[in-house]
Amino acid sequence: MRKYLEVGKISVKSQITYRFDVLIGCFMPFIRVFLAYFLWRTLFTDKTEMGGMTFPMMLTYYIVCAFIQRLEQSNGLVWEFAGEIREGRFTKYLVKPVSPLGHFVFTSLGKTLYHLVFTVLAVGCVILIFKGQFVGPASAGSLILALLIAFLGLLVMILLNYLTALLAFKFTDITGWHLLNGNVVDFLSGALLPLSLLPDWMQGVMRYFPFYYMQFLPASLYLGLRTQEAFFGLLVMVIWIIVLWGLAEFLYHRFRRLYEEVGA
Amino acid sequence: MNTVIQTKGLTKVFKRVEKEDGLKGTLKALFKRVIVEKTALDHFDFQVEQGELLGLIGPNGAGKTTLVKLLCGIIQPSAGEAQVLGFTPGKLKDGFRRSYAVVMGQKSQLWWDLPASDTFLLNKEIYGIPDDIYKQNIAYFSDIFGVRDLLSVPVRNLSLGERMKMELMAALLHNPKILFLDEPTIGLDAIAQKQIRLFLKEVNETKGVTIMLTSHYMEDIKHLCKRTVVINGGKKVYDGNLDALLSSFQEHRIITVSFECECQPQLDLPVEWLEKSPLKSVLMVRRELVKPVIQSLLTHYEVNDIRIEEEDIGGVIERIYTAGKEGIPL
Numbered sequence: 123m124r125k126y127l128e129v130g131k132i133s134v135k136s137q138i139t140y141r142f143d144v145l146i147g148c149f150m151p152f153i154r155v156f157l158a159y160f161l162w163r164t165l166f167t168d169k170t171e172m173g174g175m176t177f178p179m180m181l182t183y184y185i186v187c188a189f190i191q192r193l194e195q196s197n198g199l200v201w202e203f204a205g206e207i208r209e210g211r212f213t214k215y216l217v218k219p220v221s222p223l224g225h226f227v228f229t230s231l232g233k234t235l236y237h238l239v240f241t242v243l244a245v246g247c248v249i250l251i252f253k254g255q256f257v258g259p260a261s262a263g264s265l266i267l268a269l270l271i272a273f274l275g276l277l278v279m280i281l282l283n284y285l286t287a288l289l290a291f292k293f294t295d296i297t298g299w300h301l302l303n304g305n306v307v308d309f310l311s312g313a314l315l316p317l318s319l320l321p322d323w324m325q326g327v328m329r330y331f332p333f334y335y336m337q338f339l340p341a342s343l344y345l346g347l348r349t350q351e352a353f354f355g356l357l358v359m360v361i362w363i364i365v366l367w368g369l370a371e372f373l374y375h376r377f378r379r380l381y382e383e384v385g386a
Numbered sequence: 387m388n389t390v391i392q393t394k395g396l397t398k399v400f401k402r403v404e405k406e407d408g409l410k411g412t413l414k415a416l417f418k419r420v421i422v423e424k425t426a427l428d429h430f431d432f433q434v435e436q437g438e439l440l441g442l443i444g445p446n447g448a449g450k451t452t453l454v455k456l457l458c459g460i461i462q463p464s465a466g467e468a469q470v471l472g473f474t475p476g477k478l479k480d481g482f483r484r485s486y487a488v489v490m491g492q493k494s495q496l497w498w499d500l501p502a503s504d505t506f507l508l509n510k511e512i513y514g515i516p517d518d519i520y521k522q523n524i525a526y527f528s529d530i531f532g533v534r535d536l537l538s539v540p541v542r543n544l545s546l547g548e549r550m551k552m553e554l555m556a557a558l559l560h561n562p563k564i565l566f567l568d569e570p571t572i573g574l575d576a577i578a579q580k581q582i583r584l585f586l587k588e589v590n591e592t593k594g595v596t597i598m599l600t601s602h603y604m605e606d607i608k609h610l611c612k613r614t615v616v617i618n619g620g621k622k623v624y625d626g627n628l629d630a631l632l633s634s635f636q637e638h639r640i641i642t643v644s645f646e647c648e649c650q651p652q653l654d655l656p657v658e659w660l661e662k663s664p665l666k667s668v669l670m671v672r673r674e675l676v677k678p679v680i681q682s683l684l685t686h687y688e689v690n691d692i693r694i695e696e697e698d699i700g701g702v703i704e705r706i707y708t709a710g711k712e713g714i715p716l
Contacts, residue, residue: 125508128508128510132497132504132507135500135504136500213490213493214493216458216478217458217460217483217486217488218483381460382400382461
């Protein structure tokens with residue numbers, strides 16, 4: 123375990139070189155918050171509630187989603203990892219007594235930790251801008267549950283991204299797949315619009331998939347909505363993590379045999 | 387003696403997708419893939435004893451790097467088997483990975499944006515190196531290389547030679563039993579090359595690390611390795627003492643003559659004139675003709691000085707490779 127903590131530490135350390143880029147990047151997801159602000163203000167002109175949410179709740183929903191989204195850093199790591207496989211630099215994971223999955227997870231968490239500092243700053247700015255419109259957490263309990271589920275969502279996302287990166291062993295270039303993946307996840311996780319606006323049967327199906335719990339449910343829990351779904355959500359997430367973890371290990375041991383280490 | 391590396395019929399066949407040039411060829415390749423097989427290593431048998439410093443030479447694409455990759459378990463053999471320290475490399479058992487290290491001149495394990503010491507710390511945790519051994523090794527290696535004050539400089543600010551020293555340090559911190567080196571001196575200047583050579587010799591002698599080295603620079607091999615394996619076209623063409631090999635392929639001698647007065651030397655023997663100036667001539671002759679050529683020069687001209695040298699090593703190596711390719715026994 124200590125070796126993976128050191129992996130996380132070195133990930134944080136190497137991030138510090140890119141302070142400027144990280145700072146700028148932290149405001150990116152919040153651009154969507156401004157778009158949402160103008161869109162929903164218009165839609166709310168003659169209504170006070172939509173899908174069980176008031177306008178300040180809706181705005182808060184987008185801010186919380188953007189916050190969670192910013193902390194998910196494994197997406198960018200896929201490019202790095204797949205590049206290492208494609209260009210033959212993956213060797214460094216093979217020759218050392220270290221698991222690439224552990225490496226991926228902790229490098230990703232290291233990045234998340236570092237981005238947290240800047241993202242909190244960005245959220246602070248956004249809250250100041252929308253003063254009076256931002257709703258605080260419904261209760262301490264709902265905040266804790268929201269954080270816990272969001273963290274599990276982060277782990278699922280890391281595993282999914284690791285699986286995507288592994289595909290580079292077989293298909294060499296995975297750009298298209300990864301972009302498609304990102305867009306689908308954005309929709310399914312409720313980052314684009316609250317899933318409560320979708321038909322009931324669709325929501326019913328989505329409850330069995332992890333995406334529902336990545337942003338939508340944590341943001342809803344934060345607002346004090348859907349608290350009765352929290353424990354089912356925890357169960358679903360834990361099951362998905364176990365399944366994806368097993369699949370990742372299985373595929374890695376099959377795919378690494380395809381590795382030819384080009385370029386030397 | 388203890389055998390640490392052993393291969394039997396080790397073979398690696400790579401599959402490549404071949405594509406015709408031009409847009410048409412690219413479109414064709416999209417629907418129909420032409421797979422071409424290339425044998426990079428062909429029934430390779432050899433063994434290495436503990437504490438050896440073995441050189442592996444051969445032209446580009448001969449299979450040197452493929453052999454190193456197979457022995458490290460990075461790639462899987464197509465046929466045959468390899469045993470390294472009693473392990474099958476391709477299984478990548480943790481115990482195996484703890485007991486060797488590999489340094490590839492073209493690839494880096496150092497974190498680019500961080501000082502080398504951060505990579506060392508990471509390796510300390512990954513290999514579970516105890517504190518005292520870690521400190522001892524850092525002190526030992528940084529003293530031999532004289533890089534103590536470079537440990538805290540970000541890797542991207544180091545020179546190529548300094549970086550290679552750091553690579554070697556990073557690889558050796560966990561006291562590996564075997565060190566695989568693929569072109570460790572590539573692109574380095576003569577001084578850095580020499581330092582690295584001395585370092586490898588020291589590590590081999592004092593720490594007893596078995597070293598297997600591939601290099602394009604004959605100097606590396608000549609200075610370091612008692613035993614050399616020549617490989618060409620995926621096959622072993624020579625295994626033994628480098629000096630013996632070189633002398634059997636030294637077909638020519640270079641003779642430099644300087645004269646007392648200006649003259650135009652002529653010889654009716656088959657010689658190749660490399661330089662002809664009024665007071666000095668340089669000529670290349672076959673070894674068995676050295677004696678008659680010198681006799682003739684001494685009798686016909688006022689000779690001031692004669693120097694006889696061995697032929698340039700590059701030419702010799704070229705001949706060894708060609709012989710290997712044609713299947714002539716060395």
